Amino acid sequence: MSTLTFRTATAADIPALVSLVTSAYRGEVSKQGWTTEADLLDGQRIDPDGLLRDIERPHSRVLIAERDGQMLACAHVAVEDGAGYFGMFSVRPDLQGGGVGKAVIAEAERVVREDWQQPAIRMSVIDVRDELIAFYERRGYARTGIKKPFPYGDERFGIPQARRSSLRSAGEGAVSENWTFVCALGEMLPGEMRTVFDEVTGTPILVMNYDGDFYALEDRCSHEDFELSSGNYDGDEATIECILHGAKFDIRDGRALCAPAYSPVPKFPVKQEHGGLWTRDDRG
Numbered sequence: 001m002s003t004l005t006f007r008t009a010t011a012a013d014i015p016a017l018v019s020l021v022t023s024a025y026r027g028e029v030s031k032q033g034w035t036t037e038a039d040l041l042d043g044q045r046i047d048p049d050g051l052l053r054d055i056e057r058p059h060s061r062v063l064i065a066e067r068d069g070q071m072l073a074c075a076h077v078a079v080e081d082g083a084g085y086f087g088m089f090s091v092r093p094d095l096q097g098g099g100v101g102k103a104v105i106a107e108a109e110r111v112v113r114e115d116w117q118q119p120a121i122r123m124s125v126i127d128v129r130d131e132l133i134a135f136y137e138r139r140g141y142a143r144t145g146i147k148k149p150f151p152y153g154d155e156r157f158g159i160p161q162a163r164r165s166s167l168r169s170a171g172e173g174a175v176s177e178n179w180t181f182v183c184a185l186g187e188m189l190p191g192e193m194r195t196v197f198d199e200v201t202g203t204p205i206l207v208m209n210y211d212g213d214f215y216a217l218e219d220r221c222s223h224e225d226f227e228l229s230s231g232n233y234d235g236d237e238a239t240i241e242c243i244l245h246g247a248k249f250d251i252r253d254g255r256a257l258c259a260p261a262y263s264p265v266p267k268f269p270v271k272q273e274h275g276g277l278w279t280r281d282d283r284g
């Protein structure tokens, strides 16, 4: 799969942007993805005139993420009240959870930090969407405590990482000291992967099934701090490709196979016990 690229929108992109944003939030199509507001709200999600103003005004940029010339996602970034602003975050519903959204957030943060030298980035999220707020909190965002009247903001993408919920299916009282439960045996098929957080250190660990053997790497690209789990795991070649800049790693030992990454990704042990798969950050 080719790498995701970013560009700044122009007025000519407005029809396609309206269609993308609407598909991510409104109506039946949006229900394929988890950004949907179809059961919460109806009507217009984006105003073409407002979009044009956002495209044309200074310190405001509408980012478009594309692959092979196809618009997959977008977001609006700007400088407002002494900080970066992030909004209009939309990922094509059939691609949500595939890592595209995370790449868009990373690019938006880069623009705010590097191009505009802003110290922080802010967004507004509809407060009934607890899981969405939790998602951003996991990415390092914190609540400001400021509440605004509806409507404003709602950005959303991705899939929450697999946590201990599936522990129950591994059997009564299944525990393994200092190891982190991944999933019940048989729940991860060859070519599949899953991310968990080490119960002791909080390290994100990506566990992959390669032809019936299990391997675990830190879920962090060694090029920049970005989740490998957003990328493409090739279950035939035993490689994972970072979606952000295309670095590839051998999942069996974490070694970097191509630029722009040169350092390996830490490898962790995996064991099968109590009917489940377990891993841990063993760097002590």
Ligand code: FES
Pocket: 221, 222, 223, 224, 225, 226, 242, 243, 244, 245, 246, 247, 260, 261
């Ligand atoms: S962050 Fe992974 S290749 Fe750049």
